[in-house]
Amino acid sequence: MKQLNILIVEDESIVTMELDIYLKSLGYHVAGTCANADCAFKTLAQTPVDLVLMDICIEGDIDGVDAAVLIKQSHPHVQIIYLTAHLDNYNIDRAVETDPVAYLSKPFNRDELNALLKITQRRIEKETHDTETTDHIMLDSEFAYEAEHYTLYCCDTPIPLTRKEHELLVLFIQNRNILLDLYTIERHIWPEKETSANTIRTLVKRLRQKLKHKFIQTIPSRGYMFT
Numbered sequence: 217m218k219q220l221n222i223l224i225v226e227d228e229s230i231v232t233m234e235l236d237i238y239l240k241s242l243g244y245h246v247a248g249t250c251a252n253a254d255c256a257f258k259t260l261a262q263t264p265v266d267l268v269l270m271d272i273c274i275e276g277d278i279d280g281v282d283a284a285v286l287i288k289q290s291h292p293h294v295q296i297i298y299l300t301a302h303l304d305n306y307n308i309d310r311a312v313e314t315d316p317v318a319y320l321s322k323p324f325n326r327d328e329l330n331a332l333l334k335i336t337q338r339r340i341e342k343e344t345h346d347t348e349t350t351d352h353i354m355l356d357s358e359f360a361y362e363a364e365h366y367t368l369y370c371c372d373t374p375i376p377l378t379r380k381e382h383e384l385l386v387l388f389i390q391n392r393n394i395l396l397d398l399y400t401i402e403r404h405i406w407p408e409k410e411t412s413a414n415t416i417r418t419l420v421k422r423l424r425q426k427l428k429h430k431f432i433q434t435i436p437s438r439g440y441m442f443t
Contacts, residue, residue: 222245223259223267224249224268225249226274256283257283257286266336267297268295268296272307292379295316295340297319298319300322315379317335335408368427380419384420384423389442392442396439396440396442
């Protein structure tokens with residue numbers, strides 16, 4: 217099992233110390249501790265990181281959510297778990313857009329955090345396996361997909377994918393010419409929670425638009441097929 221490299225971004229020194237000690241006691245590697253986004257960016261540029269434990273209210277000009285957005289743009293493989301006292305809808309809605317593993321309130325519950333770390337590790341291992349089995353694939357004369365950089369290409373021009381779009385595209389590629397119902401897609405893309413049919417349809421629509429409405433066929437009342 218791969219050891220997680222975890223970056224702690226937290227401006228309360230006591231919380232940082234508690235997290236550092238707890239993570240190491242579980243056998244995880246703490247790649248660094250930061251109180252602001254600039255420090256986090258520098259650490260990510262110099263050190264392998266799998267997961268960022270991100271507080272929302274941090275030092276500096278940008279908060280934790282904006283920092284997470286920038287991190288995901290430059291390091292799409294990095295997972296995010298928010299640890300914060302801010303449970304208002306505004307911040308939750310912003311955080312959800314970064315596709316985090318979870319959003320935990322402080323003071324954090326150790327058992328809950330431990331469970332989420334295991335979920336994160338499983339997600340990373342699964343995505344690594346998907347990448348290894350779906351490396352560089354020509355979809356047609358125009359489109360190609362390169363898993364290493366989570367990138368869809370159209371005429372050699374990269375088309376960035378969100379993490380959910382990437383997961384859906386990999387699922388489709390691995391099941392070409394096979395009908396995928398909504399339940400199967402939901403279990404693969406959202407394994408930790410239930411979601412609505414409209415959310416799935418919206419994700420399919422976004423991916424379909426990036427593929428210029430090629431490949432993805434809607435099978436009425438049944439699901440989708442990638443051809």
